Amino acid sequence: MKPGDVVRIYAPVAGYKKYHFCICLPGDNAAGRFLYLNSDPNHKDCLNIECKRIPFLPASETGYTAISFSIAARYTAEKLELYDAEVLGTMPQDVVEEMAIFIDTVRSMPKPDRVVVKEVLAALVNPAGTA
Template sequence: MMFDVGDIVQIYAPTAGKNKYHLCVCCANVDGVEKFLFINSGSGYKADFVVKDGEIDGLPKSPTGDSIISCSIVVRHNQQQLKLYKAKKLSVIKTTTAKKLILFISESNALPLRQREEIKLSLEKLVGDRKK
């Protein structure tokens, strides 16, 4: 069960007892581990990239009218965990949203430089591949 960069993925979170949403930012073909950014409702942190309801297909409506992509932690899941937590692809990030996210990550320092660069390169490749 491999996902592609840009996939919006639903993953059951046993600690929360419900499904949570994530943006795939690095594929398992690199090191056997998929890497994601959390998508959540609401905001409140400087490292939260805010998107309006409907900007990311497949997400339920947020009580606040906004969702956020948290750019302060990278969530890692191996293939066994993704299967166990019934991960499934819901949609793919829109090109316009991906471009805005690239700029946001470029200006944020919440993640270590190496992680920011890895995410930016993955998203830039996604955007570039869509132009072909």
């Protein structure tokens, strides 16, 4: 698992597996951060992508995958193992590029999370650090 991967993780509150975008992996003293991938395109601060653009995800009833930027979910390494986290694929580059632009419009995500998400997306867009 690495930043940019789409991961399926069992959500005990929901009772089924949900999809997430990996921002950063858990470390010694910090949980990993993930963005939720939902099917309802009507939530605040969601980037709505047609399902067919993320081919390894099942199509939703709405026809969209809503990438939620309102909160970054946190999982420790232990929770990822317990909840059977499974990498499904890497987010397509064109979607990551849209995410990197969209983050500048987000207002509901706490600023410390927004800074981290923005930095990771920028690195994913430009991995070599060149312009």
